[in-house]
Amino acid sequence: MTSTTPDEGVHQRLSAGDVNGDGYADLAVGVRGEEIDGKNNAGGVHVFKGRASGLSGTGSQWFARNTPGVPGALTADDQFGGLVRLRDTNGDGRADLHVSATGDLRLPGSAGGITTTGATEYDAVPITSFLQ
Numbered sequence: 001m002t003s004t005t006p007d008e009g010v011h012q013r014l015s016a017g018d019v020n021g022d023g024y025a026d027l028a029v030g031v032r033g034e035e036i037d038g039k040n041n042a043g044g045v046h047v048f049k050g051r052a053s054g055l056s057g058t059g060s061q062w063f064a065r066n067t068p069g070v071p072g073a074l075t076a077d078d079q080f081g082g083l084v085r086l087r088d089t090n091g092d093g094r095a096d097l098h099v100s101a102t103g104d105l106r107l108p109g110s111a112g113g114i115t116t117t118g119a120t121e122y123d124a125v126p127i128t129s130f131l132q
């Protein structure tokens with residue numbers, strides 16, 4: 001598949017992975033068009049937790065540029081969450097949340113879910129490489 005823009009398919013804004021290592025797949029959903037504090041298309045990402053009974057809103061998480069610990073400033077048209085991928089890229093057995101925005105970010109998975117502790121912006125491995 002070739003992709004020229006980050007908004008060609010909803011599948012790019014949904015990704016499943018086990019972020020807390022409990023054996024149940026969790027789901028990240030990017031909402032790049034979300035208006036936050038009057039900033040149009042600032043965007044954000046929901047993370048829903050999987051359980052034996054299925055996905056649940058209980059304990060769900062929300063991340064945006066104004067979430068404490070998330071690098072970068074809240075700006076209009078950042079489209080945070082235009083692409084999301086849950087992939088374990090630091091090898092600890094928990095899926096990490098990769099989010100595209102003006103710069104790509106990685107928020108690590110942990111026993112408590114996705115955390116901003118150790119959040120990094122990176123350019124070396126563009127998120128688009130996870131779409132193959």
Ligand SMILES: [Ca+2]
Nearest residue numbers: 018019020024
């Ligand atoms: Ca899980």
Ligand SMILES: [Ca+2]
Nearest residue numbers: 088090092094
């Ligand atoms: Ca990990």
